[in-house]
Amino acid sequence: MDELLFYNSVGDPSKKHSTSFGFLSSIHSSQHIGQYRQCYSNINGTTLTGIGGEHKVIVACKGKALIHVYLHGKESPEQTIPLPEEVSCLEIFPHPNSERSWLLVAGAVSGRLYVWELDSGLLLAVKESHYQSVGVVKCSKGYIVSGGADSRIVVWKVLDILTDSHKPYVIFTDHTLPVTDITISSGLINDIKLWSVSADQTVRCYDLTSLALVTTFVAQQPIHSIAADPAFRCLYIGLANGMIRMVHLFQASPQTQIWEQVGGFGKIITLKDDIDLRETFTNHQIGENPVTRIAVSFDGTQIVTGDSNGRVLVLDVATKQTVRTLKQLAGPVSTLKLFRMEANIVSNSALKTAVRTIPVLKRSLVEDLDLQKHEVHRKFTDSENSRQLDLDNFLDTVKSEQKWFSNFTGVDSSVKQNKENLGSELAELRESYASMKSKYDALYDEHSKLLMNNK
């Protein structure tokens, strides 16, 4: 098993983005899988349907109302789709109970939220979500959450969006400066929590069932990015001065030594200076470049971090040391996405029969007429697989078929022929034949004599 990292940056417009690459590499080895040209986006503005095969990289170009679609294994964009306006962040919502991509949710510079169905390209909904640019969109368990420069967090239920409801599920307005990043838990719908970070130096945790602000952590620097441990034991927040701070979500109480959850009931917890650097990563501190993205590895022992100077590092959580430095990007790192893969599953060349494009994203809102037909682009497959020989079953079938060739009645209807019997029978027959013949001959002679005499 290997873990692959897709990373790209905001790019360098001064060089007409000729140096703006996106890369796909392993974080555990020096293997470099692929690179993508002109792959630049706003922070959070790139998303992937997956890795390898027919999966695509979807990039919302910074400063342009365009989306580039890349196929793994090919450097240049496979498809360029014009959009109604410049999109600042993208996120893919998978089909229910499946890993297939379903919705493409985009937050725009104007504050609108666009929801496309990736199977058909239909623009299912456009929502006036924010007053300013949307900075981040995240999805989980039927919720779409967006955070914007207007310092609000807006939560939609997917079902409401699809059924044309204009009211969001909830709006959180506790942050006082732009919301920069969000992470959201999954699992039981009753347990879903969302953590948001903002330039106002706070991390806020909300419960999406009770809609309460559960905990607020106050840092001492504006926060640019957040990532959570896979088991939500701690958070990693990227600060403006290039530090990464660990925020433990469970601690032992000093009085009782009982392991308990940190915060709750709207508590405000100030993250104190970590002089011993027990909970701080200083690997990006040179040059004080804000940490723009963080991702946590499969086992939670390593984090991948990217800063505004384009540096991407793999850090060890326990020792806080740099394990690996990846190829530097032009401009602030905008995306870090980790995928776990079986080794060698990604080939450098795309499949010949692969579907190379996604349906063109519509620029006008879906109408009833379109929905009546609702054409979905799909490649259907046959679910039947070839079977292996199961010897026990096979032998059983053989036995059950064998009965048609066997006779179980005990009655033998075939004619039995015995050689000895036949011999004696033949001799008997011959004997009787000879005696018959001699008698016949005698009779014949007599008859002919009589006939002659009469004449």
Place this chain on the structure above:
Amino acid sequence: MSEECFPLSSVLPYMEGSKIEEIDLGYLLSTLARPSTISNASKTDLNHLCARVNNYLSSNNAKHRWLGSKMAIVLNTHIEITASEYTSKYLGALIRVLESKCFVKDEASAPVYAIVTLESCCDALSFIINNIRGKHALTREMLTPKLPSIIGSLLEIINLVPQKAIDLLYDLLKNNSTTFRPFGSKFERALLGLLGSDGFNKFEQRLQHKILKSLVLLSFSLTKNSTSELWRTKFNHYVQETKSVIQIYSEFMSLDEDEDLTQQLNALPSVPEKFEPQFPPLDVDLNESPLQIMKIVSRVDLLVNLLIQFLQVPTPQVKAPVGYLLMIGQILVGINHKFTPIKRDIRDVTLRQIIAQSATLMNHVGLKILNVLPNIFGGDLLPHLNSVLSSVDTLIPVSRVNGRIIVDEVGVLDNPELIFAGLKTRINFLELVEGFANMSLLHKSIDAALILSKPRIPQGVAKTSEQRLKNVSMSDLLSDQKTFITEATHEQKNVLRQYFKVLLTKCVLNYSKQSEILRLIILDAVKGAEVKELLYAALLYPHKEAHASVLPMVKQLLNDDELVSVFLNPRLPVLPTKRVVDQALMEESEQEREEEEEERRVKKMKIEEMETTEAPAEDNRKEDMREEKKETLEANSNGDVSDYESMIFKPVGPLVENQVAQPSVENEKLVEAEQAPSTQSPPGSPSDDESDFEIPEIDIDDD
């Protein structure tokens, strides 16, 4: 040669003519299937074996051919034999068996052993082909030259062994469409022959599906270019044909009285004037026999099955009109004599009843198509969710009592199959959502499900049956009433349970409905039913307004359960670098692990011979700290346990005002986790927050 392997030479003498009957066939086959038998055999023996099997296959004796086909399967499990020249010989011999039709003279009354032999030969062919497929050189040299004759011979026996022959032909069509091209029309004729025969409905479901599937794949896959275009054309053609057949119903039902239905029917692609349907036009004369109306139902059923198969064959990327499929489903579900009354000029009571009855069958067909879609299209269906649920909702009979619309119990019990089919559809669609809140679309179905889940005592049998039939004795009904109680069947109960599970996990139920369902589940479980998943659902998705937790009951019902145990002994995720132990038990296990680690470390050190002076000193220091820690913990532990318990079982204080006094299971977990600081420290202490970060931490992994 090792002694464990089987000497092939010992069985070879028996493999000649009918001598083979002297040994046990099962034993022989399982021996031949063992890899060691083949890999350890000498070249001569192997040649001998393969030649003998070939002799059996080419024999004139039906039993010997059958035996040969079985042995060919077993031998081809070994790559040594698959890769040899004999595979090609076996293929040839099998083809000859099929071509000879096993000497069946009269196809109408073929002897069973001949059929069995043919089927077995098909199996052997299919097994060998599957084995070769994907291996390029083998395919090129052995399979490809033989393919045309394989297809040809299979087409010959399609009427004798339809199941096996069509299975294999479908497989070849799917994987070798180029070679199949010249045989396309012949295969299609054969399939249409089977389809057109009166016996089609008598075939088992699997065979019917396979025939339709092959027909569908055949209709578009043999073209050289623009397969996806052809798929779409054919698909639209069948949609139009379905529409034209449904429209026949407007002759005797006023379909236009249901506005939605008319709208949906109009939205389907219009049928052109010179439309040439794939199937011969229906000949329905209701004056001759009212039952002829069933012809329409079975034609619609056939067309709907065909449309479904279009989604289950391998295709290139195509544009599938999901909307049309949903609409066809909804139209069929919407045909109901209550909303689209039977025309008044039809006066014959029998005919009217049969039309109403046929409408129910159409509903079933509609539900069938709606049922398969969620699995295939997933979230793409959600924009249509409400409309689908509301049309399925119309199938539940209702009556008006005192101005209130309630579910008609008699009506529900009269046609439970339709209700169950409707529940299945709802389950499939609701599986796609989270937190579905539009419960007005589900209330009636919940009531119907609750009605169906109760055991029923026949009511009024004694009163009415006397008039209809002469009963010997109805005293049984009075004396042994228990034996007359009817209940839902096992499958039906499963549907009900699935529905309840979906309701609990995916929907926001109101409190009364939820408690009604919970009551039913728990009563069911008390009776001993296997409802573990439902109990989990009850535990994991408690209602917001619940006054009491189901945990005690679930604990009693699932005494040994692992998940329940986690609920009773809640635990928090442990951080990777922290070592703060809060329970004696955990301490023990940690200690064990430590010891193991120590051991490993010692071993490693021994191996590497890297004994530095600092390392043990550090270890000692760490060990000391650990000891200290344990001591303090042990000192605290007795007192702590009671505190810990009191924390969990104490009623929730004013801090949790929004949570009810007796918290539900979900809340309990929260409380236990979050109440700790509030009970342990003086309220409002400002240092409380900060104190979290002043714990002396013991870092074990700093080396």
